[in-house]
Amino acid sequence: MTLSILITGASRGIGAAIAHDLAGRGHRVAVHAGRDAEAARAVRDALPGGGHAVVVGDVGRPDECRTIVDSSVRELGGLDVLVNNAGIFEAHPVDATSFEDWHQAWRHTVDVNLLGPANLAWLVARHLLDRPAGPEGGRLISVGSRGAYRGEPVTPAYGASKAGLHSMTQSLAVALAPHGILAAAVAPGFVETDMGRTVLDGPDGDAVRAQSPFARAATPEEVARTVGWLATDAPVWVSGTVIDVNGASYLR
Numbered sequence: 001m002t003l004s005i006l007i008t009g010a011s012r013g014i015g016a017a018i019a020h021d022l023a024g025r026g027h028r029v030a031v032h033a034g035r036d037a038e039a040a041r042a043v044r045d046a047l048p049g050g051g052h053a054v055v056v057g058d059v060g061r062p063d064e065c066r067t068i069v070d071s072s073v074r075e076l077g078g079l080d081v082l083v084n085n086a087g088i089f090e091a092h093p094v095d096a097t098s099f100e101d102w103h104q105a106w107r108h109t110v111d112v113n114l115l116g117p118a119n120l121a122w123l124v125a126r127h128l129l130d131r132p133a134g135p136e137g138g139r140l141i142s143v144g145s146r147g148a149y150r151g152e153p154v155t156p157a158y159g160a161s162k163a164g165l166h167s168m169t170q171s172l173a174v175a176l177a178p179h180g181i182l183a184a185a186v187a188p189g190f191v192e193t194d195m196g197r198t199v200l201d202g203p204d205g206d207a208v209r210a211q212s213p214f215a216r217a218a219t220p221e222e223v224a225r226t227v228g229w230l231a232t233d234a235p236v237w238v239s240g241t242v243i244d245v246n247g248a249s250y251l252r
Ligand code: NAP
Pocket: 008, 009, 010, 011, 012, 013, 014, 015, 032, 033, 034, 035, 036, 037, 057, 058, 059, 060, 084, 085, 086, 087, 088, 089, 112, 143, 144, 145, 146, 187, 188, 189, 190, 191, 192, 193, 194, 195, 196, 197
């Protein structure tokens, strides 16, 4: 069965790899970008299969979340799966940040990394509950982070937002199971993307790679294959899980 899947933040990095994985499994995807529509179109044009779409909007804005979901439903003819992947990682160390900048960093990070996914989850859940075929088989997958467990000393709002995202996933798993909808998340360690390279290419890069006994960071494809499985083939009994994808760099 071909699924229709919205992947946020799919214009590059992990999201683009997820789009390739899911299109490669034979599904139709909406490739979402925050701003860079051209990059999203380039990702879409390189995907296997047909019928894929591009949607653009700031997930930190509730009105734009509505547009993102409405456009995806219209372009794909419905939605079965949401992959909440878009996110930001902005430095604001407590000992070197003004109060004004601290507050701003928390506001922006929580808006994009937690309230955005929460709003998108509501909108897609509503779509699933209202669709003529019924909600059974719908899936809500989120890309969280190892930082929720291990701490994020330079980006504390990021760690907190991802902990909230994991918790939201668990709550939605319980709330939506009676409707046959699965909710699950992944918690990657550092990944070789634009975001990951802000640390991996810096003075702490070798120390971060050494956190894993594999002595490297993840590839986007390693995260994408895990998300692709959760979004499609994983048994519904994994609902509520948060899968570590961190090369044994942090065991809990
Ligand atoms: P990335 O390379 O920085 O790409 C971020 C994506 O999110 C882009 O497509 C970007 O679109 C989109 N985006 C950013 N702000 C947005 C906003 N306000 N509204 C809508 N879209 C927005 O990031 P990545 O490394 O692939 O990370 C993807 C996810 O994995 C994130 O949730 C991140 O927290 C998580 N993660 C990453 C790592 C890592 O080491 N890389 C580790 C653990 C978890 P535009 O370019 O168009 O703005």
